[in-house]
Structures are given as C-alpha cells and as structure tokens.
Amino acid sequence: MSNAPEVFTTVDIPESLGPTLWGMEPYQIVSISMLVLILVMVWKKVPGMITGGLDAKIAAIREQLDEAKKLRAEAEALRNEYSAKIANAEKDAEAMMENAQKEADSIMDKAEQDSKAMVERRKKMAEDKIAAAERDAVDDVRNSAAMAATAAARELIAKKHDADADSKLADQVIAGI
Numbered sequence: 001m002s003n004a005p006e007v008f009t010t011v012d013i014p015e016s017l018g019p020t021l022w023g024m025e026p027y028q029i030v031s032i033s034m035l036v037l038i039l040v041m042v043w044k045k046v047p048g049m050i051t052g053g054l055d056a057k058i059a060a061i062r063e064q065l066d067e068a069k070k071l072r073a074e075a076e077a078l079r080n081e082y083s084a085k086i087a088n089a090e091k092d093a094e095a096m097m098e099n100a101q102k103e104a105d106s107i108m109d110k111a112e113q114d115s116k117a118m119v120e121r122r123k124k125m126a127e128d129k130i131a132a133a134e135r136d137a138v139d140d141v142r143n144s145a146a147m148a149a150t151a152a153a154r155e156l157i158a159k160k161h162d163a164d165a166d167s168k169l170a171d172q173v174i175a176g177i
Contacts, residue, residue: 021029041047 024032
C-alpha cells in the first residue's frame with residue numbers, strides 16, 4: 001500500500017454543486033415535495049381509498065373463502081352420502097348373493113328330493129308293472145294249466161265214462177238233493 005498513488009487537487013470544489021431552488025439544498029426540496037405529496041394524498045383521501053379497496057378485496061376474498069368452505073362441506077357431505085350409498089349397495093349386493101345362494105341351494109335340495117321321489121315312483125311303477133306282468137303270467141299259466149287239465153279230464157272222462165256211469169252219477173246227485 002505504500003505504492004498507492006496520492007491524489008492532489010488544485011481546484012477548489014464549491015460546497016453545492018447541485019441545482020438550488022429558492023436557496024434550498026436538494027434534500028430540502030425532496031423533503032418538501034414529499035410533504036406536499038403526502039398532504040395531497042391525505043386531502044384527496046387516497047389512504048382511505050387504498051384501505052377501502054384493500055378492505056373490499058379482503059371482503060371478496062373472505063366471501064370466496066366462505067364459499068369455498070361451504071363447497072367443501074357440501075363436497076364432503078356428498079362424498080359421505082355416496083360412500084354410505086356404496087356401502088349400502090355392497091351390503092345389498094352381499095345380501096342378494098346370499099339370498100341367491102340360499103335359493104339355489106334350496107332349489108338344488110328340492111330338485112334332488114324331487115328326483116329321488118321320481119326315481120322311487122318310477123321304481124315302484126316298474127315293480128308294480130313287473131308284479132302285474134308276473135300275476136298275468138301266473139294267471140295265464142294257471143288258465144293254460146286249467147284248460148289243459150280240463151281238456152285232459154274231458155278226454156279221460158269221455159274215454160272211461162259211459163252212459164251207465166252217467167245215470168248212476170245223476171241218481172246220486174238227485175238223491176243228495
């Protein structure tokens with residue numbers, strides 16, 4: 001720092017180099033201008049207008065916030081309502097599924113019982129038909145046997161029985177009466 005150049009001036013600088021107005025310094029002019037501006041603003045009620053405008057903006061924002069709160073409350077109510085509806089719909093669907101399953105089980109049980117009953121009826125009908133066919137066959141065999149026995153007896157009687165035997169038989173029947 002010892003090598004730094006030294007500055008010397010040879011001209012005297014006056015104290016006030018800036019413009020002056022009525023013998024006032026620049027800072028005084030700025031201060032008076034500011035004071036006049038503030039007075040004009042107060043006289044024209046500019047701060048009131050500014051605060052009024054801000055108050056109106058604040059009121060509008062509050063209204064929007066209140067409306068947003070109402071909308072949010074309505075949305076939450078709707079959400080709760082729809083979630084309750086969904087829960088009820090799910091419960092109803094589960095109940096419907098359970099009822100459908102019960103009905104299906106009931107129908108299956110009834111169908112099973114009906115099919116067993118039908119099989120039993122058909123089995124009984126078949127057994128009855130078989131028994132009737134057996135009775136018919138037995139009756140046919142008996143009839144055939146009776147017919148054969150009658151024919152054989154007729155032949156035997158015709159061969160061994162003559163007119164004398166007939167008159168003896170007729171006398172015995174008459175005597176028995």
